[in-house]
Amino acid sequence: MSMNFAREQSLLRQRLQAAGSPQLAEASRLALGSKATFLGASAEAIASASADLIAAYPQMGRAQMTAFVRTLWQSRIHELRTVGIELLAARATLLEPADLPFLEGLLKDCDADPLAARIADSVVGAVVVKNRKLWKDLKRFANASQELLRVAAVRASRLPLLDDPEAFQRFADLATPLVASTDARLQQAIDELLAAAAAVHQDAVVAFAAQHGRKVTLPRKKAAKATAKPTVENPAAPMPATVMPATVIASKPPAKVSATKVGKTPAKAAAKASTKGGAKTTAKATAKPAAKKRATTKKD
Numbered sequence: 001m002s003m004n005f006a007r008e009q010s011l012l013r014q015r016l017q018a019a020g021s022p023q024l025a026e027a028s029r030l031a032l033g034s035k036a037t038f039l040g041a042s043a044e045a046i047a048s049a050s051a052d053l054i055a056a057y058p059q060m061g062r063a064q065m066t067a068f069v070r071t072l073w074q075s076r077i078h079e080l081r082t083v084g085i086e087l088l089a090a091r092a093t094l095l096e097p098a099d100l101p102f103l104e105g106l107l108k109d110c111d112a113d114p115l116a117a118r119i120a121d122s123v124v125g126a127v128v129v130k131n132r133k134l135w136k137d138l139k140r141f142a143n144a145s146q147e148l149l150r151v152a153a154v155r156a157s158r159l160p161l162l163d164d165p166e167a168f169q170r171f172a173d174l175a176t177p178l179v180a181s182t183d184a185r186l187q188q189a190i191d192e193l194l195a196a197a198a199a200v201h202q203d204a205v206v207a208f209a210a211q212h213g214r215k216v217t218l219p220r221k222k223a224a225k226a227t228a229k230p231t232v233e234n235p236a237a238p239m240p241a242t243v244m245p246a247t248v249i250a251s252k253p254p255a256k257v258s259a260t261k262v263g264k265t266p267a268k269a270a271a272k273a274s275t276k277g278g279a280k281t282t283a284k285a286t287a288k289p290a291a292k293k294r295a296t297t298k299k300d
Helices: 005-019 022-032 041-058 062-074 078-090 097-106 113-130 132-142 146-154 159-165 169-180 184-209 245-249 259-273 276-299
Strands: none
Touching: 005 041, 005 097, 022 078, 022 159, 041 078, 062 078, 062 097, 078 113, 097 113, 097 132, 097 146, 113 146, 113 159, 132 146, 132 169, 132 276, 146 169, 146 184, 159 169, 159 184, 169 259
16 A cells, blocks of 8 residues: 655644644653654654554555655654654564664664664664674674664663573673763663563573672562462461452352241251261150140140
């Protein structure tokens, strides 16, 4: 399905401008410290517009996608740029190693850190997952003079590390020269990456953190569910929650019992629970009053 770039860009701008406000535009510009133009649309409005665009062009190819993203990026409107990056993230599997210079150019021209983080993590990282040879390019980013590329190198390592259990040494080689940097954003990116990578590389993460004196918050392990049944020694031990789920209890409310049934219930239970000897005793006990009653009647 062909796309009219100018028309789609115009429709996106009209939609996001209608959803925005001058007050939010100014607040966003100040918060991000960006020189781009802001329409003042909320994150929800941008996400909705991005999803609609992606759904409208399901057969979009790699060349068409990258060309349209270039068009949106050149508008220098923050919201349109964000839609373009969301499009790349959603269709990152279409990208090839030849697209890395294009992505690097976006990073160098991006002065909004959340947007740069999205490009590095979800777009560049996805391309590296497909092409492990691009780790050498991440190392090149890490050795660049621009701080934003060094930060991008760390952020772009997350998806490849989660995808490859053998990849941590590649990241260690990339990140070791960076731990001495005084850039707070870079150090935060390293710590966040280590915490995320622990899901697959926990031992390596712990060793790296210890080697470089870093404090890393590791993800908590899920507690194992109790399955032991009450033992004879501990008959009061609670049964596992799965034995009597709440839904089962809620679906069977206690039935109302009439007064006449209440009187019959204990007798029936006693009869079932008693032994043969007990049954005879009960029969004799109940027979005597009946005999007395007959004798009294005959006497009268």
